[in-house]
Amino acid sequence: MPEGQAPVLPQEAIRRKRDGMALDANTIATFVEAAVTGRASGEQVAAFLMAAFLRGLDRDETVALTQAMTRSGLRLAWPDLHGPVLDKHSTGGVGDAVSLILAPAIAACGGYVPMISGRGLGHTGGTLDKLEAIPGYDTRPALPRLRAVVREVGCAIVGQTADLAPADRIFYAVRDVTATVESIPLITASILSKKLAAGLDALVMDVKTGNGAFMQGRAEAITLARSIGGVARDAGLPTGAFVTDMDQPLMRAAGNALELRQAVDLLAGRTHEPRLMAVVVALGAAMLRLGGLVDSHEAGAARLVAALSSGQAAECFDRMVAALGGPSDIVARAAVLLPAAPVVRPVLATRAGVVGRIDTRAVGFAVVALGGGRTRPDDAVDPRVGFTGLLPVGAPVEAGTPLGFVHAATDAAAVGGTAALTAAYRVADTAAPTPDPILEQFDVTA
Template sequence: MIPQEVIRAKRNGETLPPAVIYDFVSALSRNEISEGQVAAFAMAVWFSGMTAEETVALTLAMRDSGDVMSWPDLDRPVGDKHSTGGVGDNVSLMLAPIAAACGLAVPMISGRGLGHTGGTLDKLESIPGYDIFPSKERFSEIVRGVGCAIIGQTGEIAPADKRLYAIRDVTATVDSVPLITGSILSKKLAAGLQSLVMDVKTGNGAFMQSLEEAETLARSIVDVANGAGVKTTALITDMNEPLADCAGNAVEVAHAMEFLEGGKAGTRIHAAVMAFAAEMLVNAGLAADLGEGERRAAEALASGRAMEVFGRMVHAQGGPVDFTSCWRDQLPKAPVIRPVPAPRSGFVAGFHTRDVGLAVIGLGGGRIRPEDMIDHRTGFTAIIPVGGEVSAGEPLAFVHAADEDTAAAAIAAYVDCATIADAAEAQPVVYKRIS
């Protein structure tokens, strides 16, 4: 296998045989292919696409590049949820403990920020001591003992995808259906899942900006995953505004804690979390229908069992034993917090949501290069959603920054992100279900 010949063939729109894809991915995982060649391959796929057969081959080759877990003696079903990424999307932080409190085992392998979107791992690293890279054995122990664990890709889990993922982030090749499908499912299949729910975002803050693009990706993931023996459904959800009322890292962990305390009922993100919890429970056979699944999830939240599970997970992964009771004191805080004044009175009518994510990166809350360090303290809070009313000069949000100059730049950027009109109304958070 000569890497440049594989790149040339894909650049020219040729269909790569599964054996060639397998050899290329194997060489990639052994660092026998240069970063430039990997980037060229990703760009060739971005332009030329892949057939269903090629996508399956890519997915399985990346899965098989490392260890594949199994759970033969576990006394509960194994399931997970994954999002294509958005702004203010911290659903996993609440969903994993809710599902675990309902009897599901959730071995969640998550990623860092990708492009303008936030990463679950970056958020969890806001928690002092939280280990996102436990050993395979420790990961298994936590899932068995607690019910859920949220970790990153170790060198043992889909290492080929880990390398490709980082290069895609900085080469404008994120929004490719076969590359997204292969990246997501290689990790999920390596975790030994029996069921999966996909959150495919659509809108101006998503990689799939149109509903048609989102449906194409959702169908690709659902078909490939079910073909691999993992019962999978997908929800297409709105990303034309930040999902939570905040965007950043530590601020999204704080939001998750407020959610688990019962403080976010009636919000868009509450609706999203309950919808995904119901899907997870139905796919795992723990609920007869979506209505029962949502009722069980609501009870796990209201009873405090989900918060208890979250606290046990944090401690099992190296975090403070008392995090759920003392999180306000333990999360890092930005030294400068300033309001973003509304330029006029009216209703928030829309967002340039991608630009909100880029503004978080500008604050230091994301990466431009893979090796960049993140300032977990920064971001936006108290974001007024679409349909919310505001008076001139009142806060559209609050910026959390490292210094006054950075705060001022973020305020100006955020004002340009939000549209205010004389009237506006909220849009549904879930557009469509793919099964």
């Protein structure tokens, strides 16, 4: 709360925004403080977010909200590191395991990545939910442990602890279950409050667009990227952005342990995911360039590919998992160590043709319905469930060809998952050409 100004009651902040008034920095700061201290109830937090969603927040309000959320906890500094502190953030997608590969790859290239990640939001998977499928992995380490892991390993993917951006942790959980996710100002403040609290030297944004994204139109995605870039610029954080395609899952798996297994297999060189790797390399090259570790995007891409193909990135991932309480050999033994669903069934195409379209959002919600996501903030997540072997758009099929495989906790759940995936896929006579996963790249800090 700004010094010397009187606090504003939570209900007054809600009323003003409900009635379309612009909120000053003091009003926003006092509401954020009230949410963190418990003086604002859960109902009031939900009402405030809905009012902001419906009425919108202008640039000044968004900056004030971001700053207040950042100030709600500690802001890290990294004076003892010997390289740039870098991070990326995705607006959320289906089959998006980029962070699991990119963080250790950047660490292998000389960067430091204190990645403050989130849980599943709406129909999209959450990086923390994926990592919690690893036995013993601590997604909320104490700050001394977090600092030590980043310093010694080069990366740590963790959640918002009680010390870092606690306001965002509260708002994030409420937005997930109150249909207030798709708000550019709220998304901007959520992302940047975590990243500013992490003490970054540079940030790269992955803004998804398409039928599986929160920002389904490309114009919306660009607006979000520019919103984040403008607020980040005001805070002195160099930021680059990509708009990437989410008209189909980014890889052939959807579900927490299933995506983690696929990412680990990619790190180990046991499988290949062309669309996922294209995004990993593009974002990683930009991170290395913004951090001053390379002079060009091409040099960054080559360095990142070398870190992956040499096994250095896989080694960093193993070390990170072990340092945060998990097993030391997750890359080699993922098939044994990760939980598996008891029911696995193929989902068969009913006609011949090609995969013409995938309702990616429906695939994400099908994972939630299987138990792999939340409909309430306190819901438990079953990491075992979801889909594997998902065919991409343009893939040829015959009647009886598996569109994918459902992984479920029960036979009844498998039946529901089969119906949902069948409905999400459209098999046609032809398919339109699929776009590259990287749709647009631009510097949003200029």
